Amino acid sequence: MNGIDSIILSSTTFPMLTGVGTHETNTISNQEINKTRNAIANQETTKMRVAESAPSARGCSCRACLPSNGGTNADNRIESTQDESASSAAGDRSAVSEDVGMIKKLKDRDKEVRAHEAAHLAVAGGLARGGARFSYQRGPDDQFYAIGGEVTIDTSPVSGDPEATLGKARTIRAAALAPSEPSGQDQMVAAVAIQMARKAEKKIAEKHNDEITNG
Numbered sequence: 001m002n003g004i005d006s007i008i009l010s011s012t013t014f015p016m017l018t019g020v021g022t023h024e025t026n027t028i029s030n031q032e033i034n035k036t037r038n039a040i041a042n043q044e045t046t047k048m049r050v051a052e053s054a055p056s057a058r059g060c061s062c063r064a065c066l067p068s069n070g071g072t073n074a075d076n077r078i079e080s081t082q083d084e085s086a087s088s089a090a091g092d093r094s095a096v097s098e099d100v101g102m103i104k105k106l107k108d109r110d111k112e113v114r115a116h117e118a119a120h121l122a123v124a125g126g127l128a129r130g131g132a133r134f135s136y137q138r139g140p141d142d143q144f145y146a147i148g149g150e151v152t153i154d155t156s157p158v159s160g161d162p163e164a165t166l167g168k169a170r171t172i173r174a175a176a177l178a179p180s181e182p183s184g185q186d187q188m189v190a191a192v193a194i195q196m197a198r199k200a201e202k203k204i205a206e207k208h209n210d211e212i213t214n215g
Contacts, residue, residue, distance in 0.1 A: 117151055
């Protein structure tokens, strides 16, 4: 097929899911997952060490620290801290709610992408070159979710055997359209398979005519 012997059957990468929360999202490859997880663990360890070494704040009741209202600066700091804690707690609850929604979206996307690629592989059979490859996004729970995937399929014609090439083209088309919602790339591959089949059918017809002529 014009020198093309393989093609990406599916390219289902979606835009990264984002929410109004402040968590970080990244699209990464399989080989980067473990490296990223190790970096996260190291960051958490560093945070714990800093927290353990931080000095504690104590209030002072000396005359210099007494405000005009008779209370201590420590009392004022406690009241301020309580207000800040209440505000922070409300913000945390909102962020948790947003994160839960984000995680659900990522889980749904992961399930959809894996089902899509599995459908290609199930029909392609031996024509698939290796398994599916995925791109990932890290969620607010530090788990990695597939948001896109692809399968490479063999599209080379069978040398000297147009009948076999025709059968191969039909399998390629069926594999491309196997998912419930074929992507634009899938439809393009199906079109390539149709052209491959037409060329094979033409060669089969020519071969048949030669057999009749040469009797």
